[in-house]
Amino acid sequence: MARTAVSRRLTWRAAELREVRGETSSAHSLIFEVPGWPGHLPGQHVDVRLTAEDGYSTERSYSIASAFTDHHDLVELTVQRIPDGEVSPYLVDVLQPGMRVELRGPVGGWFVWRPADTAPVLLVAGGSGVVPLMAMIRARAQASVRVPFRLVYSTRTPEDVLYADELRRRALEDRGLDVTIVYTRRVPDGHGRPPGRLTAADLAEWGWPPDFEPAVFVCGPTGFVEAAADLLIDAGHEPARIKTERFGGTDA
């Protein structure tokens, strides 16, 4: 249970965009300042609401990419532009530092990792499903815990990798963190594995064996999550230890 989530009803807060970091040609990380932010656990998400001048408003859920630190009120979201989307093109292409949106959260108390948890962790990401898993990797580093983490990240091409530099750096510097990227369409030069969808062999080689009883977090488009969860269950992982988050769409 999310006892850390403050027991009061959720309200919309003004969030000012402070900084934008380009991740790929279609995804930006947006760092918002949210005065009074109550803190969050990695894996939680927020709802973002946009309101037009005529009063029309629309909202979408985004996973939080950042780990919470209690000395600031910053929340980082990584938003992938969906070409015919209603909200993501605005967030990626129009919103500039200094502009505001409304945000409420954090919400969700199930797909979360807590630094006090001691089980080894297997993170399986499809496309932008890596976002909440990155929050877990960042929170692990910030809490200086040594719980072994493995990330298996499936994405189309080398140019589609979110947090590429940071993942490369953390794989070297964060002790006990292994990062494997599985490319489905095109691989970098010199990469041994041919392009293709995530397989049982990938998870056997780069994940944890079921008898380690890892906590497994799978996030991605619905089809990816179904396929990955089936592979994990077939390999002998206990379904109760596999937490999934599907965000619809087909981008991995």
Add this chain to the structure above:
Amino acid sequence: MLDYVDGSSLAGPMRELFAVDVTAVEGRCAACGLTGPIAALHVYGHDHGPGLVGRCPGCDEIVLRLVRTPTDAWLDVRGAVSLRFSL
């Protein structure tokens, strides 16, 4: 085929109504008896339409429906035998 997302996506809309996070609450499906967190429901209607429908991941029957109007929220939980809140 209609696409669905996880029950986790109900977290925001439900926290408008409840003081605790409902997605980690364990529910029992009235149709097949499966128990699991609300976060594991298959949720339809997130990208269109006036409401959200949560279906059982085991038998696909409707467990809950949430419809929001400008002034009210209607929550229909006819497909759940019980909801267990950890205190």
